[in-house]
Amino acid sequence: xxxxLSGLIAAVFTPLKPTREIDLDQISKFTDxxxxxxxxxxxxxxxxxxxxxxxxxxxxxxxxxxxKAADGRLKTIIQVGHNSLPDAKSLAEHAESLGVDAISAxxxxxxxxxxxxxxxxxxxxITEGAPKTPFYYYHVPGVSGVDLSMIxxxxxxxxxxxxxxxxxxxxxxxxxxxxxxSYDNGRFDIPWGTDEMLLGGLATGATSAVGTTYxxxxxxxxxxxxxxxxxxxVEAQRLQGLSVEMxxxxxxxxxxxxxxxxxKLVGVDCGPQRYxxxxxxxxxxxxxxxxxxxxxxxxxxxPFG
Numbered sequence: 001x002x003x004x005l006s007g008l009i010a011a012v013f014t015p016l017k018p019t020r021e022i023d024l025d026q027i028s029k030f031t032d033x034x035x036x037x038x039x040x041x042x043x044x045x046x047x048x049x050x051x052x053x054x055x056x057x058x059x060x061x062x063x064x065x066x067x068k069a070a071d072g073r074l075k076t077i078i079q080v081g082h083n084s085l086p087d088a089k090s091l092a093e094h095a096e097s098l099g100v101d102a103i104s105a106x107x108x109x110x111x112x113x114x115x116x117x118x119x120x121x122x123x124x125x126i127t128e129g130a131p132k133t134p135f136y137y138y139h140v141p142g143v144s145g146v147d148l149s150m151i152x153x154x155x156x157x158x159x160x161x162x163x164x165x166x167x168x169x170x171x172x173x174x175x176x177x178x179x180x181x182s183y184d185n186g187r188f189d190i191p192w193g194t195d196e197m198l199l200g201g202l203a204t205g206a207t208s209a210v211g212t213t214y215x216x217x218x219x220x221x222x223x224x225x226x227x228x229x230x231x232x233x234v235e236a237q238r239l240q241g242l243s244v245e246m247x248x249x250x251x252x253x254x255x256x257x258x259x260x261x262x263x264k265l266v267g268v269d270c271g272p273q274r275y276x277x278x279x280x281x282x283x284x285x286x287x288x289x290x291x292x293x294x295x296x297x298x299x300x301x302x303p304f305g
Contacts, residue, residue, distance in 0.1 A: 004165075004166070004189035004207065004208065005040075005041060005075060005077075005102075005189055005191050005207075005208040005210075006040060006207055006208050007038070007039070007040040007041075007208060007209075007225070008038060008039045008040060008208075008209055008211070008214045008218055008221055008222065008225075009039065009040065009041040009042065009043050009075065009077070009191060009208060009209065009210040009211075009214070010034055010037075010039045010041070010042050010043065010210075010211070010212075010214040010215045010218070011042075011043045011046050011047070011048040011049065011210050011211055011212045011214070011215070012030065012031075012034070012042045012043065012044055012048065012049055012066065012215060013030070013048055013049060013050075013212075013215060013259075013260050013263065013270040014027075014045070014049045014050055014051075014054070014062055014270075015027050015030055015269075015270040015271050016270070016271040016272055016273070016274070017271060018271065018272065020271075020272055020273075020274055022054075022058060022061060022062060022065075023270075023271055024061075024065050026268075026269070026270065026271065027062070027065040027066060027069055028065070028068075028069045029268060030069075030263075030268050030270060031066060031069035031070055031074070032069070033266070033267075033268050033303075033304050034074065034215065034304075035070070035073040035074055036304035037218045037219075037304045038218040038219060038221075038222040039074070039214055039215075039218050040074065040075060040208075041074050041075030041076065041077065041101070042066060042070065042074050042075070042076055042077070043077045043079065043104070043168070043210050044062065044063060044066045044076065044077065044078045044079065045059055045062060045063065045078060045079045045080075046079040046104070046106075046138065046210075047140065047143060048212040048215075048259070049062070049079070050273060050274050050277070051079050051081070052081075052082075053273075053274035054274070056082075056087055056090070056091060059080075059091060060091070060094050063078050063091075063094065063095060063098060063100070064098060067098045067099070067100060075101045075102075076100050076101045076102075077100065077101060077102045077103065077104050077136065077210075078091075078095040078098075078100050078102075078103050078104070079103075079104045079105065079106065079138060080092045080095055080103050080104070080105050080126065080129075080130075081104075081105035081106035081107065081108075081126070081138065082105075082108075083108045083109065083110050083111070085108070085122055085125045085126060086125075088105060088125075088126040088129075089125055089126050089128060089129035090129060091129070092105075092126050092127060092128075092129035092130040092133075093129035093130060095130060095133065096129070096130035096131075096132060096133045100133060101133075101134070102133060102134040102135065102136055102165060103127070103130050103133050103134075103135055103136070104135070104136040104137070104138045104168055105123060105126050105127075105135070105137065105138060106138045106140060106143075106144050107119055107122055107123070107144055107146045108122055109143075109144045109145055109146065112144070112145055112146050113146060113148075115148065116148050116149065116152045116153050116155075116156050117156065119146065119148055119153065120153070120156050120157050120159075120160050120161065121160075123135070123137060123157065123160075123161055124160040124161050127161050127163055127164075130163070131162075131163065132163075133163060134163055134165035135161060135163045135164055135165055136165055136166050136167060136168045136189070136191070137153065137157070137164070137166075137167045137168070138167075138168045138170070139167050139168065139169050139170060139171055139193075140168075140170040140171070140193070141171055142170075142171070147171075149176075150167055150169070150176055150179075150180050151176070151179050151180065151183065153167070154167075154180060154183045154184070154188060164188070165188065165189050166188040166189035166190050166191070167180060167188065167190050167191075168191050168193050168210055169190050169191065169192060169193050170193030170194060170210075171193075171194075172194050172197055174197075174200050174201070174204050177190065177192065177201065177204055177206075178204045178205060181204065181205045181206070182205075189208070190206070191206070191208040191209055191210045192204075192206035192208070192209040192210075193209065193210050193211065194211075195209075195211035195212060195213045195214070195221070195243060195247065196240075196243050196244045196247050197240075198211070198221055198224055198225075198240065198243065199224055199228070199236050199237065199239075199240040202224070202225065202228050202236075203228070209221070212259050213243070213246070213247065213259070213262075215263065216262050216263050216265065216266045216268075216301055217243075217246065217262075217297070217300050217301050219300045219302055220239060220242060220243060220246075220297070220300035221243070223239050223300075224236050224239045224240055224243070227239060242295065242296065242297055242300070245295050245297065246292065246295070246297045249288055249291045249292060249295065249297075250262065250288060252288075252291075253280070253284045253285075253287050253288040253291070254280035254281075254284045254285070254288060255278060255280075256277055256278075257273060257277055257278045257279050257280040258280045258284065258285075258288060260273055260279075260280075261279070261280035261284075261285050261288075262288070262301070264285065265285075265289060265292070265298075265301045266301050266302065266303050266304075267303045268303075
């Protein structure tokens with residue numbers, strides 16, 4: 001992948017059967033749905049995809065299934081981060097063998113890298129497994145617990161990671177995000193990673209964004225992008241307000257489990273989740289749907305295919 005990412009990249013759920021085993025048939029249906037939506041790519045086995053909750057063999061199966069289903073219709077990025085660096089390196093090697101467009105990785109999050117030098121050491125070991133594939137560091141300090149300067153990272157990482165393409169920036173810090181975008185005359189690709197602040201990311205200079213809710217309500221976010229392009233700030237603000245309200249309602253009724261359950265509202269049932277994430281109950285889903293309709297959000301949840 002020589003060109004930077006663009007537009008909306010869906011951080012995909014991993015469909016599971018009621019037994020919480022991987023549902024390969026539903027991966028295919030889910031990918032077909034996304035290929036007909038406004039999204040331009042898929043980010044596989046990240047936090048949304050519960051990558052850390054699967055065995056290495058399961059992660060390989062999921063990666064293969066999504067790559068096969070995408071069939072060149074969508075850009076593909078596979079998240080290979082692991083607390084075991086040799087395992088992460090092996091997953092990176094497997095991803096490259098599939099012809100993925102890019103790999104990405106979270107840092108080790110039990111024993112955490114305490115400074116930029118150690119973070120680079122960890123990521124350099126991982127990327128040795130995929131020496132021909134662009135790499136995006138997944139900066140998500142709210143989950144990983146690793147909150148280091150990304151400008152310092154961009155100073156040091158290229159010396160050890162020749163495949164570094166950029167950073168999947170999932171921290172609500174627009175000042176640092178802007179610094180990363182401007183670093184070395186825009187040398188690196190920095191996708192924005194906070195759905196409920198997409199407008200802020202766009203105003204700061206983002207040209208791509210990776211997010212969970214793009215899986216089922218991409219038309220809302222595409223409308224935000226279109227409003228910004230037209231210079232209609234009032235409309236963009238209104239639409240972003242709907243996103244904020246949608247996520248507030250989701251957390252109220254189902255917490256994190258409400259995100260995956262929302263796929264049912266567009267006719268794509270991605271099934272349950274692996275523990276320790278709670279599934280959303282049917283009563284919660286009905287209440288959430290009712291609140292979506294009341295807030296004017298439901299019309300943006302459209303079936304595709």
